[in-house]
Amino acid sequence: MALAFGLGAVSAPISTAWAQSTPAPMAQQLPALGDSVSGEFSVGTERQLGDRIVAEIRRDPAYFADPLLDDYVDALWQQLMAAARARGEVSAELHDRFAWQAFLLRERSVNAFALPGGYVGVHLGLIALTATRDELASVLAHELSHVTQRHIARSLVQSKQQSLVALASMIVGVLAASRSPQAANAMIAGGQAVALQSQLNFSRDMEREADRIGFLVLEEAGFSAAGMSSMFEKLQQSSRVNDSGAFPYLRTHPLTSERIGEARARQGTGPARSLGVSLEHALMQARARVLMDPRPDTWRAWLRQTDDAAGARPARALALATRAQAAAQLRDWAAADAALAQLEPLVQDDARARRAAAMLRAESWLLRGDAARADQALAAWRGDGSRGMELLSARIGLAAQGPEAPARLQRTAEDLQGWVSLRASDLQAWELLGQAWEKLGQPLRAVRAQAEARYLVGDVQGAIDRLRAAQSLARTGAKSDFIEASVIDARLRLWEEEWRQRLREEAGR
Numbered sequence: 001m002a003l004a005f006g007l008g009a010v011s012a013p014i015s016t017a018w019a020q021s022t023p024a025p026m027a028q029q030l031p032a033l034g035d036s037v038s039g040e041f042s043v044g045t046e047r048q049l050g051d052r053i054v055a056e057i058r059r060d061p062a063y064f065a066d067p068l069l070d071d072y073v074d075a076l077w078q079q080l081m082a083a084a085r086a087r088g089e090v091s092a093e094l095h096d097r098f099a100w101q102a103f104l105l106r107e108r109s110v111n112a113f114a115l116p117g118g119y120v121g122v123h124l125g126l127i128a129l130t131a132t133r134d135e136l137a138s139v140l141a142h143e144l145s146h147v148t149q150r151h152i153a154r155s156l157v158q159s160k161q162q163s164l165v166a167l168a169s170m171i172v173g174v175l176a177a178s179r180s181p182q183a184a185n186a187m188i189a190g191g192q193a194v195a196l197q198s199q200l201n202f203s204r205d206m207e208r209e210a211d212r213i214g215f216l217v218l219e220e221a222g223f224s225a226a227g228m229s230s231m232f233e234k235l236q237q238s239s240r241v242n243d244s245g246a247f248p249y250l251r252t253h254p255l256t257s258e259r260i261g262e263a264r265a266r267q268g269t270g271p272a273r274s275l276g277v278s279l280e281h282a283l284m285q286a287r288a289r290v291l292m293d294p295r296p297d298t299w300r301a302w303l304r305q306t307d308d309a310a311g312a313r314p315a316r317a318l319a320l321a322t323r324a325q326a327a328a329q330l331r332d333w334a335a336a337d338a339a340l341a342q343l344e345p346l347v348q349d350d351a352r353a354r355r356a357a358a359m360l361r362a363e364s365w366l367l368r369g370d371a372a373r374a375d376q377a378l379a380a381w382r383g384d385g386s387r388g389m390e391l392l393s394a395r396i397g398l399a400a401q402g403p404e405a406p407a408r409l410q411r412t413a414e415d416l417q418g419w420v421s422l423r424a425s426d427l428q429a430w431e432l433l434g435q436a437w438e439k440l441g442q443p444l445r446a447v448r449a450q451a452e453a454r455y456l457v458g459d460v461q462g463a464i465d466r467l468r469a470a471q472s473l474a475r476t477g478a479k480s481d482f483i484e485a486s487v488i489d490a491r492l493r494l495w496e497e498e499w500r501q502r503l504r505e506e507a508g509r
Helices: 035-040 043-059 067-086 092-097 124-129 133-148 151-159 164-177 181-200 203-220 226-242 256-267 279-291 296-304 313-329 333-346 351-367 371-377 387-399 405-422 427-439 443-456 460-475 482-508
Strands: 101-105 112-115 119-123
Touching: 043 092, 043 101, 043 112, 043 119, 043 151, 067 101, 067 124, 067 133, 067 203, 067 279, 067 351, 067 387, 112 133, 112 151, 119 124, 119 133, 124 133, 124 279, 133 151, 133 203, 133 226, 133 279, 151 203, 203 226, 203 256, 226 256, 279 296, 279 313, 279 351, 296 313, 313 333, 313 351, 333 351, 351 371, 351 387, 371 387, 387 405, 387 427, 405 427, 427 443, 443 460, 443 482, 460 482
Parallel strands: 101 119
Antiparallel strands: 112 119
């Protein structure tokens, strides 16, 4: 069931290689969000479905949590969210109930996709392809518009008779099938073709609607309107080179040439804001380039590239940051230090780029096992409130050595505990918190943090088992306090009821 909406099949993405089916009539194929949806597929139900799908995706090896790239994408996402709210695209109910969260996938393909409940996935290949923040923002605006217009709920009107478990399983199956022709053929041969086709009939009109509203949100957010047509031109070129056409029956998106023409027409002939080439984007593009492909041979190829000393600063920054990142992955510290030394003067007058370079430097020291130098590299930026800085500082705290290490570790645990109390869905923070409490000899708190992490990847039974183990620890007098034990008891009751509900749904399928 093609219930995720994205840019189209540029290569072989994990998610939305949904491509073109038989064209559908226009307005008649887009049901309004009236009682049929709100009664049968409510905002809350859509969020639950999205939570389940994302929990499954988090178990996939392609799921990629990178605080630096996450921070950058989230900054663009929040700017677009503010614009969508200002335009009235986000109702109060949607704002409060949906996740509004973008996440990354370690995929070389150029794609992004929306899921139920306000989740948007972004492939590293997409970030690596974009030359400007406006181009990347145009894609996020498009996907955001799928969410604000509740396109997935519109499609699910036809499937309202299915349980959440069945819907989640089918969507996850399509996501997996998009990576494997054999899996796709097996799914269709297994009887899913009719359901799949019925959903695809909506997608072309929804893509046009997402383009139109996304363009308006992009402009409202202060990005260049040229970013959308520029991005479509890149997609067209990439598709010519990389698209094998292996899934013609999933091709739901309008032709890229059509979308380029419409985007250009929307720009009009008046003055327009030029595409913003930023040093920070160049550093993030470099990071995505290197991390999207974990093969050492690819890293060596990036390391061998040369930069034009007389070229534009963003191009030089891109080349140097790519070399520094590739060298760090290969543990070639001399090459990494040389590239960073050349990069740092280029970014001195750009605070955002300077911060990104400092984090790259800190990460390089951390990979060498030198937590003290990593900590020193972040001295000017520590405590800026960003997720990237919080999690990188936590990793440094976990690696700290020497007489001050216990105190630093205690601060790390307390900082992370405060962080997850406000951001309970942060998987990486819970994992780091579990490690911190374990090192501090707090087994009850460590096991509880591990349980929260298991729950966030959809392993409800595993989370329950860990909380039961925590209860046993508490009974045997493990180091704990009354509040922690009470939280464990409450979470256990909640998750056990959720597990029983899932079993009932499975039995009723």
